[in-house]
Amino acid sequence: MDRTPRYFIVESDKLPEVFLKVVEAKRMLELREVATINEAVKRAGISRSAFYKYKDSVMPFNDMMRGQIVTLRSILRDEPGVLSSILNIFAASGTNILTINQSIPVNGVGAVTISAETSSMTGELDDLMRQLNQLHGVVQFEILAG
Numbered sequence: 156m157d158r159t160p161r162y163f164i165v166e167s168d169k170l171p172e173v174f175l176k177v178v179e180a181k182r183m184l185e186l187r188e189v190a191t192i193n194e195a196v197k198r199a200g201i202s203r204s205a206f207y208k209y210k211d212s213v214m215p216f217n218d219m220m221r222g223q224i225v226t227l228r229s230i231l232r233d234e235p236g237v238l239s240s241i242l243n244i245f246a247a248s249g250t251n252i253l254t255i256n257q258s259i260p261v262n263g264v265g266a267v268t269i270s271a272e273t274s275s276m277t278g279e280l281d282d283l284m285r286q287l288n289q290l291h292g293v294v295q296f297e298i299l300a301g
Contacts, residue, residue, distance in 0.1 A: 173209065174213045176199040176201040176205075177199070179199045180196050181214070183195045183199070192206065223273055224272055225271055225273055226298070226300045227268070227287075228268050229267045229268075230265075230293075231267055232292040234292045237293065238257070238267065240290050240291070240292070241287060241290065244286050245271060248277055251275060252269060254268075254269070254270040255269050280298075284296060284298070
């Protein structure tokens with residue numbers, strides 16, 4: 156039998172509750188909201204054995220993206236300041252932009268592809284994506300690869 160790890164992306168509301176509680180305990184430890192594993196598992200409502208069983212196997216998709224190069228694709232309106240606003244959001248998040256490729260706008264919109272390194276990112280990737288998609292002038296922002 157092949158022992159190569161296989162990975163799946165599953166919506167969080169479809170996961171067994173214990174997985175979400177393990178992720179929460181890990182978050183509390185990482186952010187130093189708690190000092191010990193005992194305190195984290197107690198606050199999360201799981202056993203130490205459940206925590207140790209799953210701690211190395213369950214993580215948010217965003218955590219898997221940390222320290223990685225992520226490529227994002229966007230469709231932007233051809234308006235002054237749109238790309239500048241995007242770059243400001245990247246800078247504020249601590250994300251290091253590696254490349255920007257921009258097409259010539261056609262029919263009032265243009266495509267921009269950005270590759271970024273996320274190891275110094277201060278927030279979560281989904282928060283960054285939400286901010287980018289809410290900007291005036293952004294038609295669409297999506298993750299292409301990472």
